[in-house]
Amino acid sequence: MKKIPAKPTSYVSLDETSRALLDSAVESAYVMDVSGYVLAANDMAAKQFDLEKGRDLEQCNIYDLLPPETAEIRREKVQEAIDSVKKVNFEEEVLGKSLFHSIVPVSNPWGEVGRLTISTLDKTELRRTDEGLRREQQRQIFFMESLPGIVYHLYPDKSIRYANRYFRKYLGSPKGKICAEALHCCEDACDGCPPMEAMETDRAVEWDWTDNKGRTFHLQCSPMTDSAGERMIMVLGIDITARKRAEDELKRAHDKLEDRVRQRTKELEKANTELTQKSMRLVSAMKKADSATRAKSAFLANMSHEIRTPLNAVLGMAELSLLTEEADKKNHYLKRVKEAGHTLLSVINDILDFSKIEARKLTLETIDFDLRSVLEAALDIHSMTVMEKGLDLSYKVEPNVPEVLQGDPSRLKQVLINLLSNAVKFTEKGGVDVSVALLSSEEMANPGDRVVLEFSVTDTGIGIPEDKQEDVFKSFLQADDSITRKHGGTGLGLAICTLLVELMDGRLHLSSVEGEGSTFSFTATLAVGDASKLQAEERARRVDQSITMPKLKVLLADDNELNRQLASTLLEEQGHQCVKVENGALALEALKTEHFDVVLMDVQMPVMDGVSATRAIRTPNSGVLSPDIPIVALTAHALMGDRERFLEAGMTDYIAKPIKIDEFYSTLARVVLGREVKQKKRAVAAKKEVASETFDRQTALDMLGGRKDLLTRMDEIFIRDVPGELEDLRNNINDMHWEDAQRMAHSIKGSSRTVGASRCGAVAEQMEFFCRQRDGVSASKELKTLESEVESALTFIRTDTQ
Template structure:
């Protein structure tokens, strides 16, 4: 074979041999022996099969190739030598050695080193197997995750980093009423309106490493809000969110989990309604028992009778305390108890708590000591009623469990580090120390648990629900603090608790104090004791019901409520009332008709005094009311001082009535140029603030929200009534609208409603449509103004 061809074969790592018919080597390439099993046997004249044992057994095939029956033959071999660490893979091909285009008896054997190719093929096969295994694993993992996600009871939504929905599970489809194809690509805010409020918090949270998805942010604490369904329904949900960050941009985004809270809310509502019902049903007779024992104690009684009455009164008070504890605990547990953030005098709060328990300490001959601290801030921001509740509970316990010695109260304050967006830079610590029975160290952990006391003998001897300290613990935590105790048996106990707050500067303190004193001059909180009255409030509009009930509560009255004249008559026939606060415009039976029934059915000597509540400022209406048997009237909106005056002074002469009317008319004219008289909203806040059980700001917000929700419905009903020429209904609607609008300070709007009412009374039909258009236009201004005022609260 020529040298050029030999070199080309060598470059390709291909060697050759030429053998004769007896398998003897007659020609070979220089390096062919390196590919042989026995390299020293590959020599000229040697049998090629000794060096390449793979050729044994192919003699017949070789004969066929020589005779031209077969073109060539290929076989594979593996060379394992001591020198080579790894085996060498070879391909052997046998063909005729053609010389000068003539077939000879010689055979050409070509040997090729294919080790690299074989290793590569094995690697490819192994890689393919591993890839196939990984694919099966990933497929199984995806099926596993898909089954979990599909079976989740909570709705799951996955979005891109920009908030576009990528996928939702089956629960989410049912909850939101969307198919996955419909909602994919839409913004998450389509279903969760307030979601953007939490993006900043999510971004600030640290990551945790997961083996499958890499770093992800832990779930933000569940937030209760509402989601919007495809049909427009709003469903209460608790949602949490986690940010997913991976190296692959496609998999970055957010995971949202929504939990339908409808059932829980319904259960909470049912529980609240049940508690409210139980509260009313139990408190009413208990209050009556306590009230009657108070009255009975001021009559001539023998000594045993006095003891009986005192026992009944104390038992009634104890029962009332238990009811209050259970209701408070239920509110806290359900998350419905909110802590006020209003300025109050710290020392006044402490002294009020002490004054309530001074007599009890004196009865046990205990010294009640308050260690005054001049470094305490004068005015702080917080919830005075809840702080007072903790103090009273701890002081009462200290007195209860102390037979000899003293009970001491000390208060200290210190600056604290502000965390995040907090405003409270002050921590106040209270300590109530007694010389009582003490508590064993192994039982201290039971103290602050609900329905738990140190041992059963405590309950038998001292009574109580075991809720007091549990409530104190939760209240102190709601106020940013904590509670703990240090105690030794028979050596007394010291209960500590803290709150976080901030002090009010001196100038603001003086201003607030002067305002508080001014309001205290006007409101007589003991009027119900001085002038006990059983009051029936007849009012169909919920906002007005709540407002007037709050005014009465501030004075110590608890009024029953009827929604119209028919309900009022039913109530009057079932029990006697001293006063009826009667709205004039109501559905089913108005106030005037109800008054006529009352006058006809009850003699003057037993008839309740009827006070008309009216939004009308016309003198003729007032005269008509008085002539019909109504004893007095109040023009809406009225202040708590006016209501108090009416209740304490039932005889108001005509000159005074006229004077009040003129003043109200003048005030209305002065405020006609205002969209909203903010003083009215401030008055609502002030009235609500008088009641410790009501969150004043929340009450204002709810009042505004109710008005903004109900007024468009009224306007729509007004339009329908106009279209149907139902002028009686139209007049009733605008009267209610005038009343409710005036309550919120929308004087101009209320005035337009009153003008329309007068137009309807005078049957000037041609002017009605134009006036309704004015009312609609003015409401747009009122809505904007109220939304702006709402933000202030």
């Protein structure tokens, strides 16, 4: 049984000076007897045991205040100090704190220990600081190890005591070598070495350095002190070899550009004179632009309302249709969803039409059409609204107006629909009349002859105030743009009509009296159409609709799940088989393993877009089973030139989103059943002919302005640089340095096309794509083909230049 020590019978008596010294000590300090009772203690010692003052700790047994395991260790250390009559130092962890203790025994003249002084230093924060410094050093080392450039520490004795992974991989280990040996320097003397200069002058230095392998690095030298307090230089180097090569190419192109610069300088001098004359007009234009910006802000606020209103109906009615089980209600809700969707599409179309016309990216068709059919279609759209409001709606065409005209019927109908929509919207009683008259001075009945027609839309509505009549034709302005205006709409209708009429070589006019009504009239220059040709086209359309489609196997590439569901449903309802993928890369792989009748290709997709995928499919070396398979673009791109861009890339036809079911089926039938077969075959044959040309020196010569001397210089650069770039490409692929590999493939592509090595350039382009996607398997396969093509190109150029 453990013997419990008795409480002390005496305590340490301290004078004021001793007590002040004890209390002011930074460390915890107290005096105890051999039994563990505290005889005197400072405040720091009391806080160590969660007490307020040192006097609170006095008369306490120190072992009672400690956890059992810690108390046992403390007894052993105290006993060791008593037995040895020597100071004992030790560390321990107590309640998450790191403590350093110093036990000093106090003996009497006979050598007996009666008391002990214990001082304690809390090293917790110090250890945390040391750990933080260690971690920071580790982060710095990790950062330097992962840098895509060389990093090394150079000391005054010319030794390199640290070099990062990039340095070691490229130059080897610097251990035991002076800097000149480790860096494989070309220079024999080190007197002018910039790092040594940086060390001597204690300032940062930058310079370009080339090693004995011909690789150039841009180095930055920064003086600093290492963790041991020794001065050294940290050098950071970035490989700029490719940039240097590019600079050489630019210098070679400089001669050709000088003449063009001189010529351009003269043109700029002339243009500068003209710009000076226009400066005053620009100031006025800036004021108008500022006014237009304010108008656009008001327009955007209104547009937000116009878009959200039908969108709210779409979402709300769709939710109601999902909640009800009654077929009649569900059909009613779905009809309202469709109506709201068409309204939303109309708003979006207004915005897009206005943007396309303003950007001059909208052109008019020139086809034969029946004028009266166009008028009746425009009036039919408003028939329901007219009946609900009890209005009269009629049209009149003068007898001398030709029945068949030549122009763009859809845009003409769009203008009429917009004008009729405004007339019906702002008319509560009375009616709306449409009239068409011939303004040409003489009758021209022959097909192709130009005629000028005047179209008028007259209503008995509210009219437009005289001070607002000019504003209704301006972009983003309305006669009433207040937030509480009675009538909805985007406010773009008349602006679009104005621009469309201008494309028809006409003008839009307004005549209005407030409270009595308005008349919008416009002129349009059209041509007399061919009635027999129009009838023949109608018969051809009826024949096309009677043709039965065969069952097809269709590859559908689209990244949007809803779009894939819609298109696949339309196909499967007609009995076609549909295979769905999410991007162009997957479509390319599918065409390498399966036969399909047609491909429906979305243009904008992740990983590989539709245009890139089409170009890859059309390449004879792509590996697909049928490079000439029909490819139909599915896209929301609808600006001028988009269709031509897709067809130029190798696509067969084009379907715009949102998909219209009739157009979807008719386009698929036209592509599959071979309409315009001769034209398509000629296009495919031309593409194959171009794709099969391994070398096109004439095109390369034309690109260089017909200068054979310049082509010879490009050949020399190709022979000199491309083998090295191919070697760098191979190494970067093996090391999975994809950005560098992509840069090398891009450089080879450009060099190949410059000298006319068409097939080599095409293979390099595919290699560039694989490197961008970090596809190591495909890149390794394509590398073998590229090596063969580069070798063929080198052989051809060397032979051709002899």
